[in-house]
Amino acid sequence: MQRVGVFVCHCGSNIAATVDVKKVVEMVSLEPGVVHAEDYQYMCSEAGQARIDAAIKEKGLTGIVVCSCSPRMHEATFRKAAERAGLNPYMVEIANIREHCSWIHKDMEEATKKAVVLARAAIAKVNLNAPLQPGESLVTKRALVIGGGIAGIQTAIDIADAGYEVDIVEKTPSIGGRMSQLDKTFPTLDCSACILTPKMVEAAAHEKITIYTYSEVDKVTGFVGDFTVDIRKKARSIDMNKCTGCGVCQEKCPSKKTPSEFNRGLNTRSAIYTPFAQAIPNVPVIDRDACIKFKTGKCGICEKVCQAGAIDYEQKDEIVTQKYGAIVVATGFDVIKVDQYEEYAYSQSKDVITSLELERIMNAAGPTKGHLERLSDGKHPKEMVFIQCVGSRCSDDKGKSYCSKICCMYTAKHAMLIRDKYPDVNVTVFYIDVRTPGKNFDEFYRRAVEDYGVNYIKGQVGKVAPQPDGSLLVQGVDLIDNKQILKKADMVVLAAAIEPEKDVRRIATMLTASIDTNNFLTESHAKLRPVESPTAGVFLSGVCQGPKDIPETVAQAGAAAVKAIGLLAKDKLLTNPCTAKADELMCNGCSTCANVCPYGAITYETKEINDHGIRETRRVASVNNALCQGCGACTVACPSGAMDLQGFSNRQILAEVDAICR
């Protein structure tokens, strides 16, 4: 039997206002094994920790239970305190009587009862705890950045500047991401490409950065400090070492009907293509689905015109396997599909466009060479209507519940740019709210209204109806004047919600990084660990974590880089000793555990087992403690219960359940 000490924290009034801490002390004193119980205002304070220290030494405690906040807050604190007092840190259990009790209950009697029950469970568990010793693992001094947009580029540059090798994996043929598709940026209206291209060049030229474009992450194994990643370099059909980027192949390519991804399908591109002029690397790829040579075997014009002899139709996907200490996810976003909103007539009229499409139209390298014109007839519009929150802030299943955050600002930017360049165009914006929190943001919006005469109407649009004369009839409501509005427009621009890049689910699963219901990656702590994934060694950069504008993305990219650098700067990491262990006498050798292990930590060996005097050669499971992350999947999959998790054994968990149900 352990000698258990129980320490009940008031957490100021956080716990003590709802839980009768004196009563908890009184009740837990009666529990088996408990030889000491006390309460204190702030257990995590130095004075509180000193009390734990003193009790361990004076009463010869072999295990302690701290009834306090979530173990995510202070488990490490109390483990360290116990260790300083000479106790094995894994002899500490936390009963969470704050988040799991005082914060969610109002009735003191009920809450006190529950706090006692939670304490009992922790006492029952600590009675079965055994001292555990962590091992050590080495840190690979190289980082992987998944995604080559502004977030990925900035993170990579920052990590590389600290002296560590960084690889960027980008699935499209060029780095640059969404920012490369933008024309101007708010609130300063500087040209997006002008500020992005130097960053792209810096990343490409950095001696510590390797860029894999047209590549995807195929497989991730390992754990913090020691990930092994398979990167699939998709067959580009071009020898990157030979290609000079002259562009002749793209001019001569006879297959020119594929919608351009970069221009959001507003114009077409050739089968062999670089997405945009400033692409890095400036090496085209052959889209094999569109290429006549690949489809029919005939053509081969690009090969004939290529002076460098860089075309290689035989090229195959190549897998590069590389080890990394840290992984930063910077997979970014896309805009949602708006065809589901029939009321806005996006799929019925070419003149209803999304804001990102407008960016391309306004851009000098875009499908209209920067001239604002209707895509249906090429005419110059006179009346433009912007509709905000298309798919954002939705209460139904059709759209997103969240605010996409950037739309208010970019719409103000679009409105201002149009009014500036084409004073003859009237611009009307239908909005729910205008949200401008950010440095110089509200001033920017005021300028659009006051200096540029943009007509902002608070109210939503119910319908956009294409008219026989080619115009669009916008039916909306003005909530301030409380009247219906019918407005003829030549173009309608939808501020479509943004959502995480589709592929992020696959990547999150490979990384065992958690993801929320909107597919945004979850941070480890919403306030205190915003750029760290709960999965150790995985960091979050940019919109993959939540909607952000460019300055926020760049700031977060730097923060993620610092966290990655902090990890890479270490030579060794202490490993978690709460790993799985197989009881060879009970193991059936059935491989179920190895099948479910996400870390590949379980192997099988055939060896002689002495089972109470019976010697038998058996196939038994063996756990690699360096690879095991203690997730416990194997322990629940094991049919015989041979697999157990140290520190969270089946027996301990059943003891907790028993204590709760008693």
Place this chain on the structure above:
Amino acid sequence: MQELVNRAKELLADGTVSRVLGWKAGDMSYNPEPAYFNSAEELENFVYDGFCGANLSKYMIEASKLEGKTLVFLKPCDTYSFNQLIKEHRVDREKAYIIGVGCKGKLSVENIKAQGIKGIESIEGAGMNDGCDTLTIKTLYGDKTCSYNDAMLERCHVCKGKEHQISDEVMLESRDTKDAERFAQVEAIEAMTPEEKFAFFQKELSKCIRCNACRNVCPACSCRKCVFDSTKYDTAQKANVTSFEEKMFHIIRAFHVAGRCTDCGECSRVCPQGIPLHLFNRKFIKDIDTFYGEFQAGEDTESRGPLTNFTFDDVEPSIVGERG
């Protein structure tokens, strides 16, 4: 049947196998039992007829540890269990010489008794050469008859088919016996209200005497040490502390075999209390089919079961939750 004995004798004589795993006559004509035969003489007691329902796959776990090969007779449905045991590394394929033996539907004396036929002394018409239409039952009260199909085990009415999934050779013809929908019984229970379901299982499971026959016969329950026998986790005592004991035992067992159960129906066949235990397993099979696509455990020896595999098409937990 005699051809099976002759072939077994040949294989014993030429040294291909060291022993034979089959069925021998029991004390009554309707209760043959699994048996090892080590010689031609012992094979004189070999029997194979409509009452040889016992699935011999699980016996191969121990037989795999013996010197030499064992000749084992497996009916089509038994071969699924054998494959599943190979997949779980519990039997050694190299130690087995498998004769896939034909099956015309297996019988249950309980089904005959259920028709009010008492004092049974012997039953005729269950042989592999008989016509499978009528059984003649000699009783203390004179001869009675019963249709073959009415006496058949539930599992044969939802037969998985005549194909052997694994074998070295096949002997004797099989017969199509499927005349019911596999999940009809499960659907009937699913249609009940929660109260009705509880009452149904309360009634059935309260008959349980914890004889462990279902567990001992189950090819999926092949653990060296069953959690219910282990002192390591206090589970042995746990199952005893409440009146809910039997239910927990069967529910836990169903969870343990989920995704691995081939639906061989042995649990229900051997239950001395007549509890339809296969219903639990079949509910899991139906749910697995619904959520993860059609899956039949034991169809092969390599693939991962749906519960130990992950694909991006897997159903979201919320959807499973909605379905209840």
